[in-house]
Amino acid sequence: MLKLGVLGLQGAVREHVKAIEQCGAQAIVIKKKEELENVDGLILPGGESTTMRRLIDRYDLMDELKSFAKSGKPMFGTCAGLILLAKKLEGYDQPHLGVMDVTVQRNSFGRQRESFEAELSIAEVGEEFPAVFIRAPHIVSAGENVEILAKHDGRIVAAREGQFLGCSFHPELTEDNRMTEYFLKMVQETKEKVLNK
Secondary structure, X not given: OOEEEEEOOOOOHHHHHHHHHHOOOEEEEEOOHHHHHHOOEEEEOOOXXXXXXXXXXXXXXXXXXXXXXXXXXXXXXXXXXXXXXXXXXXXXXXXXOOOEEEEEEOOOOOOXXXXXXXXXXXXXXXXXXXXXEOOOOEEEEEOOOOEEEEEEOOEEEEEEEOOEEEEOOOHHHOOOOHHHHHHHHHHHHHHHXXXXX
């Protein structure tokens, strides 16, 4: 059985765990750096990216998260998680993990009260995906190796670069598990490649 980690410092952790389990994989909530060794892929959930970064530093997780990224294991960042993955953040000098070749603008869809839901067509995932946007960021620009999976109102809201998957919205806040299934497929393919080496 695939083991998927969910960074459990802050944000929509329980909802991701539920989605993973509904897809038939094992979910492990990650709060300590040594727990990262036990998982095949990692979800960085939505929440508040500044708070998340503070907690990553407090629990001394940053180097381990970067090592996890270097190991080739897949990572999926949703909303604040996308901000953590991005190489560049508009208005900020330094990225957080800085592993995905995208530039991200925070809160680009407005504040909390301007949250909304939209149906998206997501490449490799499907049509009419119910995407929940809450203080969502968006991808302003993407490097040449980044595959753009979805746009909303002309803005990039889902993308993939190799082992990294990022989206502006909260797939875990709906009953539609297709984004989680897509990530699980990425994890499965990576695991099989390692086994076949």
